[in-house]
Amino acid sequence: MSKYIVTSALPYANGKLHIGHVAGAYLPADIFVRYLRLKEEDVIYICGTDEHGAPISIKAEKEGVSPQVIVDRYHKSIKESFDGLNINFDNFSGTSRKPHYDLSQQFFTELLENGYITSKITQQFYDEAESRFLPDRYVEGTCPHCGAAGARGDQCDACGKLIDSITLINPISKVSGSTPVIKDTKQWYLELPKFTDQLKEWLDSKSYWKENVRNFILSWLNEGLIERAITRDINWGVPVPLEEAEGKVLYVWFDAPIGYISSTIEWAQKQGKADLWKDYWLDKETKLIHFIGKDNIPFHTIMWPSFVMGQNENYVLPHDVPANEYLNLEGEKISTSRNWAIWVDEFIKYFDGEYLRYVLAVNAPEKQDNDFLWKDFQNKINTELNNVLGNLANRVFSFSKKHFQGLVEKPATLSDSSQAALKQANDLTQDIDNCYQSYQVRKAVKTIMDIARLGNRYFDEREPWKAIKEDKTSVQETIYTCCEILRIISVVMTPILPNFMSQLRGIMGLRKPASWSQLASDPYPIQLDNIKRIFQKVEDNQIEEQLKLLQENAQANKEAEKVNFKELKPEIEFDDFMKLDIRIAKILTAEKVKKTDKLLQITADIGGKKIELIAGLAKAYQPEDIINKKVVMLLNLKPRKIKGVLSQGMILAADDGQNLSVLLADKDVKTGAEIG
């Protein structure tokens, strides 16, 4: 019997958990783990929060607290959400804990000693106002190659050339707006290209991986791997374990996957068997399975295996990486920033967490992006769980109670129809077994519901309400057979609905925890007890309430954003302002620039003179919308060639991230009027 380590992607500890996370990386893993347990396999389910990186430290700065406060808050929130859905890890750790620091540093040190990490002294911009180094993308300036303004530190968009950021002319920090100074800094790089052959060979053996995962990896390898910086000049993270690296930390995506191991070590320590983790991570036969969303594919199939290959310990490499696609919500992409999401902690205030398990399982985004619709949620809970499964249990149990005081005995012989029904149900358990084995959760659930439908059909055909008048033994047989069907369901549905199935088994007097081997066992006679409905319907008004909440949250979010005050740029002199030549210009012609999404080519009258320019307005304005408008235009900006056209002016426009709006004069003024 092989061992399993199952992991789910470490959720990032700067926000709450929403249904998209659950559908992609957590529920499928939890179901798989529960399935393996039913099969009495040796499995540990490992996770924890990912607690480093700039977004967390920025959030902490904003709130004026330490990053650890943010991390602790969301670690708790996320853990509670998982608990509410009965997603139960063997260990749920976090990457800001000591054992994780130790192990991440060990990985780094060994990769360094083995020649996979090299350092380079680079000169980098340093923002003295903020006392921090600036990542390339946080600096803008004039391109040293083509002289265009506004080039980013990593690349000039005008000429397309890569830039060594310190060669930027007139650099500006995007963080503080001040002029950064150049400082030497050393960074360490992981030489991914050195792993190319080893990775290719290893990946060749993974022909059984999901197609979407393989395609993704192949395109990465074909493009060629490049070295990646794995250190950062920020103050929140795992310190780089070198004296000369004072104040530097490991880049978050380097230390995060190591969390799978460090969380397992923590688990072993909690058991009082500090070496127990080795039985899993160091056993070649262990199947390591990473459940992730599709965005995480490169990290888990290229980077993370490279880390493992390049260090000294014989940790197992991933056996499989079943990545799922995305879940959309009411036809739109789930978005944290727009607050277009169903948050798990909210959901469980209104509904049983296992209702969410059911709907996300039956509609899991296994092969393509899927949609979560509240109406559909209600429909599935009501027509499938309640009407088909819940009602089958209830009608059988009620009938038994009424006529046999709930005592169910195994008949000496079974008629053909009963035997056929049981055989069909048992045959389906084989299919279900295969589905679970191959991560096909949605098909597994559908097949289980087929067993329930089979039970209803059988019950109807036997017509026990008629038979009870003349042939009581036939009715006993009917009830027995239906109980068998329900007992089968109570086992095979356990990975999907652990708590509900436990309730069902409780009613049936099945005290032992479910296991697959029980399918062949004989617990009869059983005494039905405490008969009750286990599922409740979802009412129309509950769904309307949720739909309303969803809209309101998104709306409230929009308004909240407007209030957000962004720090002002540094003060300037009046003379600086006077350097700007801004005038009213009339748009004469406008047309879309071919091969672009956002650009309009425009000619404008600036008061007796015509100029040409390019404006990035096409997302918000059709050419005909803007022709003849009198807009505000900055005219003495150094002309720049864009898409072959020399752009001689800039139309002033406001952009709040949602809407883009050009500025117009309040009253009608003459074209060419100066602004000041």
Place this chain on the structure above:
RNA sequence: GGCGGCAUAGCUCAGUUGGUUAGAGCAUCGGAAUCAUAAUCCGAGUGUCCGGGGUUCGAGUCCCUGUGCCGCUACCA
């Protein structure tokens, strides 16, 4: 514009390596039944498998092309 993905019933989705009359659930319509949460069961459909072309004895499936949508990316003086 580049790269990638997707397009199947009114809705949400399955359709394995090409192989008979293309499926499921829900919704709709008709019927049966009355044990049960008005739940259940039986029956009936409905499809230019996005358009066009090609390969093949045979295409929802493979190739080319067009259209539409989604994601990443580029363009914003």
